[in-house]
Amino acid sequence: MKKTILTLLLSFYSVLAFSAGSGYPLDKIETDPSDKPSLQRGAALYQNYCSGCHSTEFQRYERVADDLGIPHDLMMENLVFNKDAKIGDLMTNAMAKEDAKVWFGAAPPDLTMVARVRGDDWVYTYLKTFYEDPKRPWGVNNKVFPDVGMPHVLAELQGVQLDSCNGEDPTKRDPLTGQTICGLTVDPERKGSMTPAEYDQAMYDLVNFLAYSAEPMKAQRQQLGIYVMLFLVLLFIFTFLLKREYWKDVH
Ligand code: HEC
Known part of the structure; x- marks a missing residue:
């Protein structure tokens, strides 16, 4: 099995590595x-x-x-x-x-x-x-x-x-x-x-x-990607705190 995957990967690699034609x-x-x-x-x-x-x-x-x-x-x-x-x-x-x-x-x-x-x-x-x-x-x-x-x-x-x-x-x-x-x-x-x-x-x-x-736009896009990730991390923290707040009285 491992060998098959390796062969597959290698053949894919050779497709990538050689120019068309x-x-x-x-x-x-x-x-x-x-x-x-x-x-x-x-x-x-x-x-x-x-x-x-x-x-x-x-x-x-x-x-x-x-x-x-x-x-x-x-x-x-x-x-x-x-x-x-x-x-x-x-x-x-x-x-x-x-x-x-x-x-x-x-x-x-x-x-x-x-x-x-x-x-x-x-x-x-x-x-x-x-x-x-x-x-x-x-x-x-x-x-x-x-x-x-x-x-x-x-x-x-x-x-x-x-x-x-x-x-x-x-x-x-x-x-x-x-x-x-x-x-x-x-x-x-x-x-x-x-x-x-x-x-x-x-x-x-x-x-x-x-x-x-x-x-x-690639450079700007990559930079924007970083801001989006930071935003998601922040959002996660606040959502988590909110969840704790809501469930505080239930437990
Ligand atoms: C004296 C004119 C001339 C100059 C100067 C020139 N090229 Fe070309 N280039 C051509 C011609 C003519 C073709 C088309 C060749 C063919 O189809 O056989 C070509 C084709 C190409 C191709 C292939 C495009 C494709 O997808 O088919 C690339 C890439 C390319 N040139 C890049 C450059 C770059 C980079 C420079 C500057 C370092 C440059 N050329 C300078 C005449 C020139």
């Missing part, structure tokens, strides 16, 4: 909507490296500035590159969908909800698993989104990754050392400006921002 194992992260410095760094990365192609058009600059604690003038000066945009505008993008299709084979989708649709782990792993592939138009491919139309726009930060697997299973481990046998590594000849640890942190911040964007 590609079968590549996903790196797990726990996003934190209350970590404002991380969200601010993520917003800066997003505006600098992603907003040229993607929109987050269900979100306004003003709301992001207010939620993340960024003063409006700093937001407009440093994070909004469309000089005609106003603080109250939606975070749209001027690239025509038809042009984008010709350039990339697919239009860059709106990213407001992507963290909800794909999951935080998927987006995080996606941003970390671009690797060199001369057969693709941009010279890169992606492990969780095979044959993706997006170029590796963060190569200057991460460097160029090489795939040492050649189709082998990336989760396979050496039985003696327990180390994975193959995987993605940055080419020592073409390093980026960040170390792998710094790049991981930057991608965490970026996904944290996209997760916030998909669910801007």
